[in-house]
Amino acid sequence: MGFLDGRAVVITGAGRGLGRAFARHAAASGAAVVVNDVDAGPAGETVAAIVADGGTAVASVGSVADPDYARALISLCGKEFGALDGLVNNAAVGYHAAPWEDDDAERTRALVETNVLGPFHCGTAAAKVMCARGRGVIVNVTSGSMIGQRRAAAYSASKGAVASMTYSWAGDLAEHGVRVNAVSPIAWTRLMAADPNGNRDAPPPERVAPLVTYLLSDLSAGVTGQVLRLADGHLHAVRQPAIIRPVLHRETWTVEEIAAAVDGELLLESPPRERWTL
Numbered sequence: 001m002g003f004l005d006g007r008a009v010v011i012t013g014a015g016r017g018l019g020r021a022f023a024r025h026a027a028a029s030g031a032a033v034v035v036n037d038v039d040a041g042p043a044g045e046t047v048a049a050i051v052a053d054g055g056t057a058v059a060s061v062g063s064v065a066d067p068d069y070a071r072a073l074i075s076l077c078g079k080e081f082g083a084l085d086g087l088v089n090n091a092a093v094g095y096h097a098a099p100w101e102d103d104d105a106e107r108t109r110a111l112v113e114t115n116v117l118g119p120f121h122c123g124t125a126a127a128k129v130m131c132a133r134g135r136g137v138i139v140n141v142t143s144g145s146m147i148g149q150r151r152a153a154a155y156s157a158s159k160g161a162v163a164s165m166t167y168s169w170a171g172d173l174a175e176h177g178v179r180v181n182a183v184s185p186i187a188w189t190r191l192m193a194a195d196p197n198g199n200r201d202a203p204p205p206e207r208v209a210p211l212v213t214y215l216l217s218d219l220s221a222g223v224t225g226q227v228l229r230l231a232d233g234h235l236h237a238v239r240q241p242a243i244i245r246p247v248l249h250r251e252t253w254t255v256e257e258i259a260a261a262v263d264g265e266l267l268l269e270s271p272p273r274e275r276w277t278l
Helices: 017-028 040-052 067-081 105-133 153-176 190-194 209-216 255-263
Strands: 008-011 032-037 056-061 086-089 136-141 178-185 227-231 234-237
Touching: 008 017, 008 067, 017 032, 017 040, 017 056, 017 086, 017 209, 032 040, 032 067, 040 056, 056 067, 067 105, 086 105, 086 209, 105 136, 105 153, 105 178, 136 153, 136 209, 153 178, 178 209, 209 227
Parallel strands: 008 032, 008 086, 032 056, 086 136, 136 178, 178 227
Antiparallel strands: 227 234
């Protein structure tokens, strides 16, 4: 008996890398999978691999940045498999550039539309279906880059947005029986390979896939609003943004008083020393 027997899930960006690993692991765990990708060839290859392993999958080719396509993608799962139990928002693009070189507006817009609006379009469409059923799971894919990565400001910002989306949706959807979490993986993918400083010893995407299957399954019942990170065999939760105490109060603040507070009682966090990678 598989962890996802009888479930139907949509996985975006599943033609290659992490998405393909997520799709194959979910299918091997019993799920019927809608494999999305912008490229027909890789999407078909993932489906063929799943079917060859005895699983069930169909391909859907299109960009999640298109809201009409995103809605159609979510609808396809119900039409093909009779239900929508899970959505994995994995599709993403990235690039590396120093701030003074990062002035290609079209490239930046394409990144935001795929990495932020893509999950937003798919997630809102899925939420409607899941809320009507009173159950469902959304798993977003963020990155350690969300705390800041050199030469990757646009990508980092997009992944920070995905984390914020996760926290917001978890609060909105809990009363409707829908759980929302995110994973923050390290694996050797095309994005990692494109990073001049990427970790050449990063594990293959297949090492991360069990974490996504866990979050899609009933084993994670009651877990929502969390970002779980699996990197080089290390599993941990990521702290949500929070106010750092003490909170100092005055009716009005002068420049000098602010300077004195920052130099004195106010606690500041140091910039992260660990370099997070894609």
